[in-house]
Amino acid sequence: MVRNVESSVDDVYEWLLKKGVSQKISQIFRELLAEHGLKQHISDATHRLGHTLDVLITREDSSILKGIPFVADPGICDNNGNRSGDPLAIRTLLRLSKAPRERRTVIFRKIHDINIDNFRKDLDFSSVTYKEASVEKLIIHYNRVLTATIDVHAPLKSKEIVIRPNTPWFTDDLYSAKRDRRKAERLMRRTNLAVHKDIFNQKCMQVTKLIQHCKSQFYINKIQEIGSDSKQLFKLTNNLMGNTNLSVLLEHDSEIDLASKFGEFFIGKIQKIRENLCSLTKSPTREVVLRADIKFDGIPLEAFEPMSIAEVCDIIGDAPTKSCKLDPIPTNVLKQCSESILPIITEIINKSFSEASVPLDFKKAIVRPLIKRQGLDKDEFKNYRPVSNLPFLSKVLEKAVASRLEKYLNDYQLHDNVQSAYRSSHSTETALLRLHHDITS
Known part of the structure; x- marks a missing residue:
């Protein structure tokens, strides 16, 4: 042989x-x-x-x-x-079998089953005196109360799920049509008659046409819902064209070791930037290039004015409903219970202002390394950039600080006249209009 x-x-x-x-x-x-x-x-x-x-x-x-x-x-x-x-x-005969579907164990909470009224009633922040507590103590108390409350109303559960293709266009009519096609197939195999084969072929054609109709109708409705939102339209188009950016990482045997190596690399990169900045500022030959054109006669900004509950409420209401794994409760639940939580959030922000410090928990983030550009060597750490997902309350504090800084700059007219970035009611359009006016006038 x-x-x-x-x-x-x-x-x-x-x-x-x-x-x-x-x-x-x-x-x-x-x-x-x-x-x-x-x-x-x-x-x-x-x-x-x-x-x-x-x-x-x-x-x-x-x-x-x-x-x-x-x-x-x-x-x-x-x-x-x-x-x-x-x-x-x-x-020859081949021994073929359908590949088993991927299974995954997920941990979740049934957030939609929470009774918001009962959740509000169970929130109790009275065990801490706000005036005597430091900002760090308030943060610990805030996280403890919210975590304990959500554990009662929506405890953590684990479940094994089967990873299936994402088919949001699948409808009940399509499900019934596929079930009828399967019945016709079983009948054709059992009788082996030509008439049953024709019926099965007709069912197959019906299912194929219905799939095409369901897909097209789903995406037509989706595009109409998006309207003029170019960001969502671009995302949908990429999804239709199959241009999904798959996350790539270095080859590794242990996820913990890989995370530690990424952490060391990013921290070392920041330390190098700080060292270079320090060496530049301490250089005796360095000249001060940026000088004030006009002498400032206003009041120096030495402390931030405390935030009111109404101002914090506006910041939370305008913020995107995005959550971080470090948050004690999801942002959508926090917004629904804002009346009960606003006093302690406002006190945390004002304590941070008065102590001139950012709480340690606000400096923690879920860092995800992303490849800078497709085609770069995935085995080089320098080709990755860190993307941080901060706690929601940390972003609220940032917005509060930004609002106070913006108010101070506007009150004393400290913005540059030609600045268009990071200013309200200013954009690339205003910059182009200013440039066009300067050229033509």
């Missing part, structure tokens, strides 16, 4: 040589089979001249073949009706 296999492979090599392929390439092909543990199963001739030009190659330890491969006449005829037995066909 081994001898026949070797001779059949030699026939392939002989055919390659006749086609002008060098002996070196033929030898590489022979060595590849042996090097990778491959086996050629066809020993009979598949060509009218007695050569084996069609081969069937599998791995030596593969169990995909259910039967012994054999050479047979495929029964193909030419235009004149003459049987064409060159080349012959290779027939």
Whole structure:
């Protein structure tokens, strides 16, 4: 048997040589089979001249073949009706099975089952005196109360789910049509009648047309809902075209070790930037380039004015409903219970103002490394940039500080006249209008 296999492979090599392929390439092909543990199963001739030009190659330890491969006449005829037995066909039975679906264990809370009225009643922040507590103590109390309350109303649960394709366009009508098609298929296989085969083909055509209709109608409605939101439209178009940015990471054996290496790299990068900045500022030859054109006669900004509950409420209401894993409760629940939580949030912000410090919990973030550009070497740390997901309350504090700074800059007219970035009612359009006016006037 081994001898026949070797001779059949030699026939392939002989055919390659006749086609002008060098002996070196033929030898590489022979060595590849042996090097990778491959086996050629066809020993009979598949060509009218007695050569084996069609081969069937599998791995030596593969169990995909259910039967012994054999050479047979495929029964193909030419235009004149003459049987064409060159080349012959290779027939065998294959042991194929549907790949098992991926399963994953997820941890979740049933947030939608929370009764908001009962949740508000159970919130109790009275055990801490706001005036005497520091900002760090208030943060600890805030997290403890919210975590304990949500654990009662929506405790953590684990569940094993099956990862299925995302088909948001799937409808009940399509489900019924596919069920009818499956019934027709079973009937056709059982009776093997031509009439039942025709019925099955009709059901298949109906399902295919219905799938196309459901898809097109779903995306038509989706585009109409998006309206003039170019960001969402661009995202939907990328999804339709299959241009999804898959997250890539370095090859690793341990996720913990990889996270530690990324952390060390990003921290080292920040330290280098700080060292370079310090060396520049301490340089004796450095000249001060930026100087004030007009002497400032206003009141120096030495402390921020405390925030009111109404101001904090506006900041929370305008903020995107995005959550972080470090948040004690989801942002959508926090917004619904804002009346009960606003006093302690306002006190946390004002304590941060008065102590001139940012709480340690606000400096923590979920850092995700993203490749800077597709095509870069994924095994180089320098090709990744860190994207931080901060706690929601940390972003609220940032907005509060920004509002106080903006108010101070506007009150004393400290904004540059030609500045368009990071200013309310200013954008690239205003910059272009200013430039056009300067050129034409």
